[in-house]
Amino acid sequence: MAIQYPHxxxxxxxxxxxxxxxxxxxxxxxxxxxxKENFNRGGYIDESGNFVPWKKRSPNTWGKKNxxxxxxxxxxxxxxxxxxxxPLYNEARVITDVEYAGLHQNGFKGMQAVKPGKRTATxxxxxxxxxxxxGQKTRSKKVTFQGSRHNVKGFSRKVNIPARPFMEVGGxxxxxxxxxxLTEIDQLFLKS
Numbered sequence: 001m002a003i004q005y006p007h008x009x010x011x012x013x014x015x016x017x018x019x020x021x022x023x024x025x026x027x028x029x030x031x032x033x034x035x036k037e038n039f040n041r042g043g044y045i046d047e048s049g050n051f052v053p054w055k056k057r058s059p060n061t062w063g064k065k066n067x068x069x070x071x072x073x074x075x076x077x078x079x080x081x082x083x084x085x086x087p088l089y090n091e092a093r094v095i096t097d098v099e100y101a102g103l104h105q106n107g108f109k110g111m112q113a114v115k116p117g118k119r120t121a122t123x124x125x126x127x128x129x130x131x132x133x134x135g136q137k138t139r140s141k142k143v144t145f146q147g148s149r150h151n152v153k154g155f156s157r158k159v160n161i162p163a164r165p166f167m168e169v170g171g172x173x174x175x176x177x178x179x180x181x182l183t184e185i186d187q188l189f190l191k192s
Contacts, residue, residue, distance in 0.1 A: 015188045027092035027177060028085035034173045035094055038166050039080050042072055045170030054164040073104055073164060094167065107163030116154035121147035 038044045043053035054072050073079060082096045126140045 012188060019184060019188055023181070024087035024090060024092045025085065028087040028094060030173070030177055030180075031092060031094045031169055032083055032085045034169050035083060035167055036080060038168065039071070039074060044165055044168035045172060046168070047171040049170060049172045054166075055162040073166060079104070079166075096167075101167075103161055104164050105167055106165075108159060108161045110159060111156045112159045113156045114154060117152055118149050119152045120149050123147040 041051070041053075043051055046052050057070075057072060079096065079098050079101055082098045082101075084095055086093050086095045122144050123146075124142055124144045127143050128140050
C-alpha cells in the first residue's frame with residue numbers, strides 16, 4: 001500500500017508558467033513606456049545611465065518659422081503613436097510601421113529623388129463683407145480656394161538627417177526591470 005503525497009513544487013510550477021508566459025508582454029510594455037519617454041526627454045539614456053540628447057534641428061531659413069522651438073521628432077506625433085508592444089513567445093519587442101522610422105533611428109546622408117507630379121496651387125484672397133455696426137466698418141475675411149493645377153518636374157536633393165536614436169533603452173531601465181522581475185519571482189515563492 002502506498003500513500004500519494006502532493007508534489008511540493010506543483011503549485012509553484014503553475015505560477016511560474018503564468019509568470020513566464022506574461023513576462024515578454026510586460027517587458028515589451030515597459031520598453032514602450034521607456035521609448036515614449038525618450039520623445040519627452042529629447043534624447044535617450046545610454047548604458048552607463050548618462051543622458052544623451054538628440055542633435056538639435058538646424059535653423060530654419062525658409063518655410064515655417066515656428067519650427068525652431070518645437071520638440072524634435074514630433075510634428076504630428078505619428079512616429080510616437082505608431083510604436084506598439086508586440087512580444088513573441090520568448091522575446092520582448094517594440095515595433096513601428098512608419099517607413100521613415102529607420103531614417104531617424106540610424107540617420108541618413110545622401111540624395112533623395114522627388115518624383116514628378118501634379119500640384120494644385122491654393123490661392124488666398126481677402127473678401128470684403130457688408131457694412132455692420134455704428135462705425136460703418138468694412139469686415140474682411142481671408143478665403144483659401146483651389147487654384148490652377150500645374151506639373152512639377154522631378155528633382156533630387158541632398159539630405160542630411162542626423163541619427164536620433166529614439167528606440168534606445170538604457171542600463172538603468174534594465175536594472176529597474178530586473179528588480180521588478182526579481183520581486184515577482186520572490187512573490188512566486190511566497191505563493192507556493
